[in-house]
Amino acid sequence: MALTNQRVEVPVTIDEGLCIDGCTLCVEACPLDSLAINDETGKAYMHVDECWYCGPCAARCPVDAVTINIPYLLR
Numbered sequence: 001m002a003l004t005n006q007r008v009e010v011p012v013t014i015d016e017g018l019c020i021d022g023c024t025l026c027v028e029a030c031p032l033d034s035l036a037i038n039d040e041t042g043k044a045y046m047h048v049d050e051c052w053y054c055g056p057c058a059a060r061c062p063v064d065a066v067t068i069n070i071p072y073l074l075r
Contacts, residue, residue, distance in 0.1 A: 011051030011069055012058075018065035019043040026066050029056035 012035065014026075021042035027035045035057060036047040044066070053074060058066040 010046045010049050011053065012046045013067045013069060014044045014046070015065045015067070016041065016043045018063045020063060020065075023062070025060040025062065026057035029060040031056070 014035075022037075023044070024037060026044050027033075027037060031054065032048070032050055032052060034046055034048040034050050035044050037043070038045050051068070053068055053070050055068060058064075058068050
């Protein structure tokens, strides 16, 4: 099993291996401004642990790097 460097306790995780440097589509799509671009890596990340689980960030990602971790009770 491969190790991951992603935080899994946040509502939205970004696979840095898939994320395109400088792409801001998911950041622009988030109505809460919960996502941001890391200045050092150029990759998206969730900088605020707040999410409506609405899905535009995942829908806009052209490489499926965004995963929304919907809590079990909301499914």
